[in-house]
Amino acid sequence: xxxxxxxxxxxxxxxxxxxxxxxxxxxxxxxxxxxxxxxxxxxxxxxxxxxxxxxxxxxxxxxxxxxxxxxxxxxxxxxxxxxxxxxxxxxxxxxxxxxxxxxxxxxxxxxxxxxxxxxxxxxxxxxxxxxxxxxxxxxxxxxxxxxxxxxxxxxxxxxxxxxxxxxxxxxxxxxxxxxxxxxxxxxxxxxxxxxxxxxxxxxxxxxxxxxxxxxxxxxxxxxxxxxxxxxxxxxxxxxxxxxxxxxxxxxxxxxxxxxxxxxxxxxxxxxxxxxx
Amino acid sequence: xxxxxxxxxxxxxxxxxxxxxxxxxxxxxxxxxxxxxxxxxxxxxxxxxxxxxxxxxxxxxxxxxxxxxxxxxxxxxxxxxxxxxxxxxxxxxxxxxxxxxxxxxxxxxxxxxxxxxxxxxxxxxxxxxxxxxxxxxxxxxxxxxxxxxxxxxxxxxxxxxxxxxxxxxxxxxxxxxxxxxxxxxxxxxxxxxxxxxxxxxxxxxxxxxxxxxxxxxxxxxxxxxxxxxxxxxxxxxxxxxxxxxxxxxxxxxxxxxxxxxxxxxxxxxxxxxxxxxxxxxxxxxxxxxxxxxxxxxxxxxxxxxxxxxxxxxxxxxxxxxxxxxxxxxxxxxxxxxxxxxxxxxxxxxxxxxxxxxxxxxxxxxxx
Amino acid sequence: xxxxxxxxxxxxxxxxxxxxxxxxxxxxxxxxxxxxxxxxxxxxxxxxxxxxxxxxxxxxxxxxxxxxx
Numbered sequence: 001x002x003x004x005x006x007x008x009x010x011x012x013x014x015x016x017x018x019x020x021x022x023x024x025x026x027x028x029x030x031x032x033x034x035x036x037x038x039x040x041x042x043x044x045x046x047x048x049x050x051x052x053x054x055x056x057x058x059x060x061x062x063x064x065x066x067x068x069x070x071x072x073x074x075x076x077x078x079x080x081x082x083x084x085x086x087x088x089x090x091x092x093x094x095x096x097x098x099x100x101x102x103x104x105x106x107x108x109x110x111x112x113x114x115x116x117x118x119x120x121x122x123x124x125x126x127x128x129x130x131x132x133x134x135x136x137x138x139x140x141x142x143x144x145x146x147x148x149x150x151x152x153x154x155x156x157x158x159x160x161x162x163x164x165x166x167x168x169x170x171x172x173x174x175x176x177x178x179x180x181x182x183x184x185x186x187x188x189x190x191x192x193x194x195x196x197x198x199x200x201x202x203x204x205x206x207x208x209x210x211x212x213x214x215x216x217x218x219x220x221x222x223x224x225x226x227x228x229x230x231x232x233x234x235x236x237x238x239x240x241x242x243x244x245x246x247x248x249x250x251x252x253x254x255x256x257x258x259x260x261x262x263x264x265x266x267x268x269x270x271x272x273x274x275x276x
Numbered sequence: 277x278x279x280x281x282x283x284x285x286x287x288x289x290x291x292x293x294x295x296x297x298x299x300x301x302x303x304x305x306x307x308x309x310x311x312x313x314x315x316x317x318x319x320x321x322x323x324x325x326x327x328x329x330x331x332x333x334x335x336x337x338x339x340x341x342x343x344x345x346x347x348x349x350x351x352x353x354x355x356x357x358x359x360x361x362x363x364x365x366x367x368x369x370x371x372x373x374x375x376x377x378x379x380x381x382x383x384x385x386x387x388x389x390x391x392x393x394x395x396x397x398x399x400x401x402x403x404x405x406x407x408x409x410x411x412x413x414x415x416x417x418x419x420x421x422x423x424x425x426x427x428x429x430x431x432x433x434x435x436x437x438x439x440x441x442x443x444x445x446x447x448x449x450x451x452x453x454x455x456x457x458x459x460x461x462x463x464x465x466x467x468x469x470x471x472x473x474x475x476x477x478x479x480x481x482x483x484x485x486x487x488x489x490x491x492x493x494x495x496x497x498x499x500x501x502x503x504x505x506x507x508x509x510x511x512x513x514x515x516x517x518x519x520x521x522x523x524x525x526x527x528x529x530x531x532x533x534x535x536x537x538x539x540x541x542x543x544x545x546x547x548x549x550x551x552x553x554x555x556x557x558x559x560x561x562x563x564x565x566x567x568x569x570x571x572x573x574x575x576x577x578x579x580x581x582x583x584x585x586x587x588x589x590x591x592x593x594x595x596x597x598x599x600x601x602x603x604x605x606x607x608x609x610x611x612x613x614x615x616x617x618x619x620x621x622x623x624x625x626x627x628x629x630x631x632x633x634x635x636x637x638x639x640x641x642x643x
Numbered sequence: 644x645x646x647x648x649x650x651x652x653x654x655x656x657x658x659x660x661x662x663x664x665x666x667x668x669x670x671x672x673x674x675x676x677x678x679x680x681x682x683x684x685x686x687x688x689x690x691x692x693x694x695x696x697x698x699x700x701x702x703x704x705x706x707x708x709x710x711x712x
Contacts, residue, residue: 002650002707002709003704003707004704004706004707005698007704010704015654015703015704016654016656016657016705019702019703021657021658021659021702022657022659022660022702025702026703026704027699027700027701029702029704030699030700030704034699043494044496045492046492048492050342061500066496067491067492067495067496067497068497068499069342069345070498070499070500071338071368071501072338072364072368074334075335078302078336078338078339079338079341079342080342081328081335081339081342082340082341082342082344082345082346082350083342083343083345083491084342084346085300085326085328085339086299086300086326086342086343086344086348087346087348087491087492089492090491107331108331108334108335110331111331180699208659218659218660218664219661220660220661220662220665221664223661223664223665223700224664265326272321
């Protein structure tokens with residue numbers, strides 16, 4: 001009996017997922033699995049997934065059938081760093097949300113990018129703290145009403161992909177969850193053409209429960225809206241400030257294949273200790 | 277192979293860790309522990325290990341957790357302020373049963389305190405610093421030689437019981453320099469690997485630590501800090517899963533107290549006065565006992581778990597107990613659990629890097 | 644000549660409706676409530692062209708498009 005291509009990478013015994021109906025986490029999972037499929041990755045034995053706390057951190061733990069470390073809030077990146085340094089043969093992927101990776105974990109994100117640490121980090125930006133019921137996050141749009149900003153968010157959101165693009169990281173991209181094919185292709189690139197150094201992928205995917213539903217839309221309606229709202233970086237840069245507020249710049253901000261931290265560290269040691 | 281070296285406690289910790297098989301270190305500079313990190317940065321690559329300086333202590337503790345799951349014996353070193361930052365990570369290591377060694381070279385606190393001045397104020401924190409029901413092992417050396425020998429023991433305990441082990445070292449010992457004999461270890465313990473169908477987070481007998489899978493070998497292990505069942509599946513609703521888990525984690529340590537708890541008694545076993553101490557205060561205590569006579573010294577090597585029954589037995593016929601500590605009173609509470617408080621005399625002193633003098637202990641003995 | 648059939652895995656489907664809204668041919672519609680899960684499930688109600696967008700965008704991997712000659 002034919003079944004969905006993603007199911008072979010999932011732990012069947014814990015499905016259906018705990019995610020809300022329509023949660024865009026599941027779409028990122030599909031893009032991830034299709035990338036694996038197209039790269040000829042049959043099983044995830046040589047992969048390790050590390051995640052923190054939040055809805056998107058549940059993607060690998062317990063749903064993906066692979067070794068996974070479900071860690072503390074904000075600390076997925078240092079744990080992943082420890083895993084990768086201890087065994088560089090492993091393919092280490094961090095999956096987490098904007099609150100986990102850019103707020104409490106922001107410092108670790110910055111330094112892993114600075115080090116060009118050999119990790120793939122996928123940050124699902126749902127614009128709020130979803131797991132804890134929709135509080136404002138550093139990515140919440142200006143003026144949005146949330147439980148902690150009942151009079152409107154006085155802060156402005158951070159553009160995480162742009163900030164990371166300004167570091168020494170190798171590969172930085174942002175795609176809307178509606179841009180399935182380029183998203184899937186970015187994941188493929190981050191695992192093949194740009195497989196070393198720090199690869200950061202921001203996925204713009206507003207929380208269907210605490211953002212989309214509050215706007216009076218269904219998950220499907222929002223997806224179709226995002227298909228128009230998300231434009232290429234070049235297009236966005238040519239827009240007026242008012243237009244920019246209403247659109248999201250998506251695309252590959254940066255793509256380089258420099259040696260990552262591990263290669264550089266090993267080279268220095270070899271030079272100093274006189275080995276080959 | 278034996279080597280006679282002239283080492284500080286900090287340096288001795290490094291050589292002990294390397295000889296115990298430690299191959300990963302992540303740390304953050306903090307007085308008075310930074311020398312541990314410097315020496316690790318130099319020595320680890322020579323033995324094929326990996327060193328990284330983290331961006332803060334939160335990163336350091338989490339990096340060594342990742343490295344431990346990837347299969348390496350891992351360590352970090354810090355002092356009070358950094359130790360405070362690491363508490364959440366240490367709690368995660370207790371919950372996920374991750375073998376680690378965390379060295380705390382104690383300074384006068386709280387907060388920034390006096391970075392270069394020795395103290396013993398982190399004892400309670402080493403035991404209780406994490407939220408929730410968690411139990412780990414705390415070991416305290418007395419000399420640089422013990423810093424070498426006991427850190428090997430700390431790694432053995434961490435591996436045998438899948439528990440983070442806190443190595444509590446006074447700054448006096450960390451920076452003091454003495455002859456240290458470096459030799460082949462009698463026994464090195466490696467974490468037990470699972471056979472087929474052995475759960476990684478449960479066992480029929482709670483005193484038997486479960487086996488630990490290694491990442492990347494197709495075990496597909498589910499490691500989580502949430503309450504979980506014996507196979508690592510999260511259960512944040514059930515009473516049984518949680519109660520069973522936390523009682524097993526406690527029993528894993530306290531049920532093995534006969535193997536873990538170590539202490540030494542010095543002097544005349546029939547002496548009617550006892551000094552109870554740990555770490556750097558034990559040498560002035562032994563000096564005081566020798567000078568004044570009729571006194572023995574009970575030195576705690578393992579500070580947690582603590583065998584109160586044995587302690588009670590050792591103090592059962594004491595007429596007086598003196599507890600000297602480089603803090604305002606923490607160890608005294610352990611003694612007061614098994615011995616009448618009105619017969620305990622304390623010597624509390626901390627600050628300025630001034631040790632407790634034998635004369636001060638003698639004064640308490642004769643008070 | 645390939646004909647496409649759409650199958651819904653009712654154990655996994657949560658009735659979010661994304662597939663229905665995303666289908667470029669409106670080939671899917673809701674068909675009552677599944678008594679076992681309490682969710683509405685879609686069914687094929689029109690010609691499927693095999694674009695497979697429903698498979699990409701189904702968050703629960705609950706839909707599969709099969710082509711037969």
